[in-house]
Amino acid sequence: xxxxxxxxxxxxxxxxxxxxxxxxxxxxxxxxxxxxxxxxxxxxxxxxxxxxxxxxxxxxxxxxxxxxxxxxxxxxxxxxxxxxxxxxxxxxxxxxxxxxxxxxxxxxxxxxxxxxxxxxxxxxxxxxxxxxxxxxxxxxxxxxxxxxxxxxxxxxxxxxxxxxxxxxxxxxxxxxxxxxxxxxxxxxxxxxxxxxxxxxxxxxxxxxxxxxxxxxxxxxxxxxxxxxxxxxxxxxxxxxxxxxxxxxxxxxxxxxxxxxxxxxxxxxxxxxxxxxxxxxxxxxxxxxxxxxxxxxxxxxxxxxxxxxxxxxxxxxxxxxxxxxxxxxxxxxxxxxxxxxxxxxxxxxxxxxxxxxxxxxxxxxxxxxxxx
Amino acid sequence: xxxxxxxxxxxxxxxxxxxxxxxxxxxxxxxxxxxxxxxxxxxxxxxxxxxxxxxxxxxxxxxxxxxxxxxxxxxxxxxxxxxxxxxxxxxxxxxxxxxxxxxxxxxxxxxxxxxxxxxxxxxxxxxxxxxxxxxxxxxxxxxxxxxxxxxxxxxxxxxxxxxxxxxxxxxxxxxxxxxxxxxxxxxxxxxxxxxxxxxxxxxxxxxxxxxxxxxxxxxxxxxxxxxxxxxxxxxxxxxxxxxxxxxxxxxxxxxxxxxxxxxxxxxxxxxxxxxxxxxxxxxxxxxxxxxxxxxxxxxxxxxxxxxxxxxxxxxxxxxxx
Numbered sequence: 226x227x228x229x230x231x232x233x234x235x236x237x238x239x240x241x242x243x244x245x246x247x248x249x250x251x252x253x254x255x256x257x258x259x260x261x262x263x264x265x266x267x268x269x270x271x272x273x274x275x276x277x278x279x280x281x282x283x284x285x286x287x288x289x290x291x292x293x294x295x296x297x298x299x300x301x302x303x304x305x306x307x308x309x310x311x312x313x314x315x316x317x318x319x320x321x322x323x324x325x326x327x328x329x330x331x332x333x334x335x336x337x338x339x340x341x342x343x344x345x346x347x348x349x350x351x352x353x354x355x356x357x358x359x360x361x362x363x364x365x366x367x368x369x370x371x372x373x374x375x376x377x378x379x380x381x382x383x384x385x386x387x388x389x390x391x392x393x394x395x396x397x398x399x400x401x402x403x404x405x406x407x408x409x410x411x412x413x414x415x416x417x418x419x420x421x422x423x424x425x426x427x428x429x430x431x432x433x434x435x436x437x438x439x440x441x442x443x444x445x446x447x448x449x450x451x452x453x454x455x456x457x458x459x460x461x462x463x464x465x466x467x468x469x470x471x472x473x474x475x476x477x478x479x480x481x482x483x484x485x486x487x488x489x490x491x492x493x494x495x496x497x498x499x500x501x502x503x504x505x506x507x508x509x510x511x512x513x514x515x516x517x518x519x520x521x522x523x524x525x526x527x528x529x530x531x532x533x534x535x536x537x538x539x540x541x542x543x544x545x546x547x548x549x550x551x552x553x554x555x556x557x558x559x560x561x562x563x564x565x566x567x568x569x570x571x572x573x574x575x576x577x578x579x580x581x582x583x584x585x586x587x588x589x590x591x592x593x594x595x596x
Numbered sequence: 597x598x599x600x601x602x603x604x605x606x607x608x609x610x611x612x613x614x615x616x617x618x619x620x621x622x623x624x625x626x627x628x629x630x631x632x633x634x635x636x637x638x639x640x641x642x643x644x645x646x647x648x649x650x651x652x653x654x655x656x657x658x659x660x661x662x663x664x665x666x667x668x669x670x671x672x673x674x675x676x677x678x679x680x681x682x683x684x685x686x687x688x689x690x691x692x693x694x695x696x697x698x699x700x701x702x703x704x705x706x707x708x709x710x711x712x713x714x715x716x717x718x719x720x721x722x723x724x725x726x727x728x729x730x731x732x733x734x735x736x737x738x739x740x741x742x743x744x745x746x747x748x749x750x751x752x753x754x755x756x757x758x759x760x761x762x763x764x765x766x767x768x769x770x771x772x773x774x775x776x777x778x779x780x781x782x783x784x785x786x787x788x789x790x791x792x793x794x795x796x797x798x799x800x801x802x803x804x805x806x807x808x809x810x811x812x813x814x815x816x817x818x819x820x821x822x823x824x825x826x827x828x829x830x831x832x833x834x835x836x837x838x839x840x841x842x843x844x845x846x847x848x849x850x851x852x853x854x855x856x857x858x859x860x861x862x863x864x865x866x867x868x869x870x871x872x873x874x875x876x877x878x879x880x881x882x883x884x885x886x887x888x889x890x891x892x893x894x895x896x897x898x899x900x901x902x903x904x905x906x907x908x909x910x911x912x913x914x915x916x917x
Contacts, residue, residue, distance in 0.1 A: 258886070258887060295880065296880075298886075298887070300841075301834075301840055301841030302841055305834055306626075306629050306630070306633065306877075309625045310626040310629075310877075310880075313626040313627075314624070327840070330757055331834060331835075331836050334836075339625070352754075352757060392742055392743050392752070393753055393840070395753050395754040395755075395838075398753050399746075399754075402746070420743070
């Protein structure tokens with residue numbers, strides 16, 4: 226036992242930043258397997274593309290960038306362990322990830338304690354960046370997304386909205402809460418509040434109760450898997466009003482499952498790959514040529530998180546934790562794929578959201594809602 | 597003589613874990629994290645082994661007791677930690693330790709009470725039926741926690757955040773040593789004969805005047821207590837817990853450790869807990885094939901050694917009829 230401890234103690238190396246080959250090492254925690262693997266693989270693709278581009282352009286500070294990705298199996302507890310591994314074994318200078326808020330919350334305090342800046346691409350839960358001043362994100366937060374959809378519903382003249390919450394997901398609970406707050410404060414009425422859990426297949430009981438309240442729209446804030454089923458079952462029950470949702474709808478599976486039932490519904494998102502701006506179209510084309518598919522919001526956000534980190538390393542001129550943190554915090558009007566990103570004093574990205582609708586089986590752009 | 601040896605082993609284990617803990621800041625964070633995971637899994641596996649191995653009942657709800665312990669102890673440190681520290685004379689290692697000890701005990705006792713409540717009616721069931729009831733209890737705990745109010749004491753689906761990181765090498769391995777000692781001593785006592793009688797032949801045991809229900813409930817309550825302690829340690833190691841982390845799969849993980857190690861063999865179960873936890877880390881290089889490799893290894897193990905790594909009887913010289 227004592228020998229083992231001595232051996233392990235000996236393994237602890239001092240100093241950080243860079244490895245034997247003199248590369249800059251960046252860590253990424255993503256869910257490559259398990260329940261939210263689609264998000265993890267998308268964000269991983271975006272990050273990889275960003276790193277490849279940085280290296281193609283000559284790297285950073287005269288060094289190449291090496292990305293070390295660890296899978297957390299979409300499991301609680303794993304994210305913390307792999308974050309510790311990346312920091313103490315791989316000596317990463319900064320951390321990218323996680324997409325899921327629950328797992329980012331786990332990584333935050335670890336990165337904070339180690340003094341390694343962390344940028345989450347898509348954790349929208351408000352509490353994530355409260356872990357400390359080393360934790361950032363490049364996406365907007367749940368309050369904002371809930372508020373955006375509340376604003377959108379009011380602007381469409383919908384006065385009565387029913388809410389359907391996935392109580393298993395922090396995300397859905399948070400979104401619904403802020404939607405409700407904004408909507409009720411601005412003259413709307415919540416006609417009913419029903420809940421379900423991820424993995425449920427039958428929503429007829431909830432939908433029947435919702436139908437009785439005769440809402441103008443239904444705010445279904447869960448993820449795409451259940452939303453697809455909810456949409457088709459709502460139509461079967463003769464509910465014709467549109468569904469509203471957040472960025473958790475962003476997956477081709479939504480339309481595959483729901484078919485025509487989801488037509489005319491709306492959701493908020495980080496970016497639209499239909500956006501005609503040349504920067505976005507160039508990104509979409511490049512992504513398609515590498516991965517053979519159109520990038521979703523997770524890929525775009527992960528790409529932006531990598532690019533913002535690269536930009537900060539360049540501005541800081543070093544990979545030392547404190548200086549790098551300050552440089553990331555100073556990010557202002559960064560022209561990313563998902564919009565002009567400015568990090569505010571709470572380390573959240575201040576930027577606008579887009580509202581998309583489903584038209585002819587495709588996500589199409591409706592409007593941009595400013596913060 | 598033998599009795600003194602095990603006392604000595606317990607004291608030695610406590611001393612070593614305290615010693616290592618004092619220099620744990622010199623340890624690599626990642627390795628320390630793996631070791632703590634190993635320790636927590638050992639506590640879980642050894643405590644489940646009392647129920648599944650020694651007493652021969654099939655419980656599939658160990659994660660639920662872990663959850664009760666995790667939430668119970670976290671609520672003590674989160675809600676009352678500050679005032680307790682004040683009473684104990686301000687923040688400091690002593691006040692922290694006392695607070696954590698109280699929190700762990702609250703977690704363990706609440707888990708034990710839950711174990712008693714579930715065990716009383718359901719331990720009259722046998723075999724598969726008990727497995728279903730415990731599985732159901734696991735889901736009930738998880739779903740209830742999930743559906744609590746987000747601003748409430750349980751935090752709903754979000755779970756609890758900002759739990760103080762009190763768990764250290766000493767706490768984990770001292771608890772593990774106490775768990776191993778207690779369960780080992782229990783199994784080698786009159787009670788142990790009772791547990792074994794229940795496992796080997798319930799009807800024969802009953803006709804010999806053994807109150808089988810009492811022994812089953814006792815094993816279940818003690819197992820739950822240690823699972824609750826493990827939960828408390830886990831919560832204060834991770835600093836954030838959510839109901840999803842205590843799902844059915846977590847229970848299965850522990851059951852796998854017990855079966856792989858050899859039902860009823862304390863040493864085997866400890867080895868399995870260590871091997872499986874460390875293996876999980878080693879297989880990281882395989883990335884997305886990790887779970888396939890992991891499953892294949894388990895299948896091969898079960899074909900080659902169906903009795904487990906170190907089956908019962910290898911280390912315990914027990915008279916067999």
